[in-house]
Every structure is written in C-alpha cells, then in structure tokens.
Amino acid sequence: MRDVTPTVPLECSGLSARYGPIQVCFDVSLSAMPGEIVAVLGPNGAGKSSLLGALAGTVSGQGEIKLCGMNLAPLAAHVRAQRGLAYVPEIRGNIFAILSVDENLQLALHSLPRSERAAMKETVFDLFPILKSRISTDAGMLSGGEQQMLAIAMAVSRKPKALLLDEPTQGLAPAIFDILEETFTKLSQSGLPILMAEQNISFGARIAHHYLVLSGGRLVGSGEGHELRNAGIIVERYFPKDLNGTEEAFATV
Numbered sequence: 406m407r408d409v410t411p412t413v414p415l416e417c418s419g420l421s422a423r424y425g426p427i428q429v430c431f432d433v434s435l436s437a438m439p440g441e442i443v444a445v446l447g448p449n450g451a452g453k454s455s456l457l458g459a460l461a462g463t464v465s466g467q468g469e470i471k472l473c474g475m476n477l478a479p480l481a482a483h484v485r486a487q488r489g490l491a492y493v494p495e496i497r498g499n500i501f502a503i504l505s506v507d508e509n510l511q512l513a514l515h516s517l518p519r520s521e522r523a524a525m526k527e528t529v530f531d532l533f534p535i536l537k538s539r540i541s542t543d544a545g546m547l548s549g550g551e552q553q554m555l556a557i558a559m560a561v562s563r564k565p566k567a568l569l570l571d572e573p574t575q576g577l578a579p580a581i582f583d584i585l586e587e588t589f590t591k592l593s594q595s596g597l598p599i600l601m602a603e604q605n606i607s608f609g610a611r612i613a614h615h616y617l618v619l620s621g622g623r624l625v626g627s628g629e630g631h632e633l634r635n636a637g638i639i640v641e642r643y644f645p646k647d648l649n650g651t652e653e654a655f656a657t658v
C-alpha cells in the first residue's frame with residue numbers, strides 16, 4: 406500500500422548544539438507542519454539562538470534534521486539555505502548595510518529563475534509597502550523595524566520551504582509588532598511553516614499555534630499557542646524559582 410503520511414516540512418530529533426567543547430543544547434526534538442507557527446520560548450541564555458543556528462547550520466550541531474524529508478544534517482549552512490531553509494538571525498544579520506534596499510533584494514532574488522523575480526519583488530512589497538518607498542536607501546540607514554522587514558523580505562524572496570526567525574521583535578517598537586504579526590500570519594496562511602525563537606511571550610501569544618519552552622538548552626515544556634495569553638502562568642509553570650529574574654528576561658509587551 407502507498408505511504409500517505411504527509412511529509413513534515415521541518416523536523417529535528419536528538420539535536421545538540423555546541424561551541425567547541427561546550428554543549429549548550431541537548432537532545433532537542435521538534436517539528437513544524439505546513440502553515441504552523443511554533444514559538445521557542447525561554448529566557449536569556451536558554452539556547453534559543455543556538456538551537457536555530459544548529460538547524461540552519463551556522464552553529465555546530467549533531468542530530469537529525471529534515472526539511473520535507475531531505476536530510477539536512479550533513480549539509481553546510483549555505484546548502485541548507487539553497488534547499489529551502491530560510492534563516493533570519495537575531496539583529497537582522499542577513500542584510501548588507503552598505504547596499505540599498507533594492508540591491509539587498511536583488512541578492513536574495515538571484516536564487517529564483519529570472520522569470521519569477523519581478524513577481525516576487527511585488528509580493529514582498531505587498532507584504533512590506535514601506536520597503537518600496539525606501540528602495541534606494543542604504544539598508545544601514547533604515548530604522549530597526551524597516552531593517553527587520555528587509556531581513557524577512559530577503560528570506561521570503563527565496564521561496565523557502567520553512568522559515569527560522571530568531572527573536573524577530575527584539576529591540577523593536579511595539580508599533581512594529583502589528584506589522585510583523587500581520588506578515589507572519591499571512592506567511593503561515595500561505596502554508597509556510599515558521600519556527601520562531603522569542604523571548605516575548607505576549608508576541609508569541611498573538612501568532613503561535615504551538616510553543617516549546619527551552620531552559621538550560623533542554624526542552625522542558627510545550628503547549629498550544631492560546632495558553633500563552635497568560636504569560637504569568639507560563640513563567641510560573643516553568644521558572645518558579647527565579648520568578649523575578651525570569652519576568653525581566655521574558656518581555657511581556
């Protein structure tokens with residue numbers, strides 16, 4: 406009989422991450438289905454960025470990583486990106502400050518067939534109209550929110566199969582959160598799975614279908630996105646001994 410099990414877009418199991426001899430993530434297993442937004446929550450130093458880096462290939466890792474059934478684990482970071490795993494690092498690390506918005510977008514669009522580039526450019530301008538009005542501005546001159554929009558636009562321009570977002574709201578004004586919420590919701594409705602590291606539980610509550618909690622590099626909890634509406638309960642449940650410090654570490658704008 407034919408196997409009709411749907412292919413999971415993004416999954417990993419037994420994933421570790423390390424910096425030289427120091428291991429910082431341990432035995433992490435997770436998955437994101439089509440159109441799902443999965444938030445990875447945890448305070449500073451929990452290992453969220455390291456986990457995303459191990460998935461993207463920018464941090465040394467061991468374990469199984471699959472993208473639509475393809476084994477990514479042996480592949481270098483740039484090949485994982487070519488295969489369709491898009492990664493927006495913390496602090497907009499994928500944009501080039503001395504290049505204009507247009508030049509940055511051209512770099513990302515280069516991975517598409519020439520015939521698809523103009524339509525994709527319009528798609529990203531539909532997502533972020535402000536970028537169209539800043540087309541000739543150097544990326545380094547954009548506001549933090551605009552830089553984040555450009556970083557996401559570049560990742561999306563490559564028509565990825567899954568999107569990794571590292572703390573997309575970090576350092577941004579709450580007004581930008583609305584734009585990001587709308588964008589991530591639209592992307593997920595188009596079927597794109599999103600794995601998002603986030604310290605801001607309230608932002609997670611606005612968009613995540615599921616959440617995972619990382620502490621000390623280990624997954625210690627998980628649940629449905631709607632549970633995040635009560636951030637206090639999440640903090641108390643997973644970090645009861647360090648409530649004050651953790652409340653600060655978890656922003657709840």
Ligand SMILES: Nc1ncnc2c1ncn2[C@@H]1O[C@H](COP(=O)(O)OP(=O)(O)OP(=O)(O)O)[C@@H](O)[C@H]1O
Pocket residue numbers: 424427429447448449450451452453454455456604
């Ligand atoms: N380049 C590095 N070299 C050595 N250790 C690192 C490096 N980057 C992070 N670490 C350590 O790895 C652990 C996990 O850090 P990581 O940045 O992944 O956590 P995080 O949950 O993303 O925190 P934050 O929200 O502050 O970014 C921490 O103990 C951190 O000090």
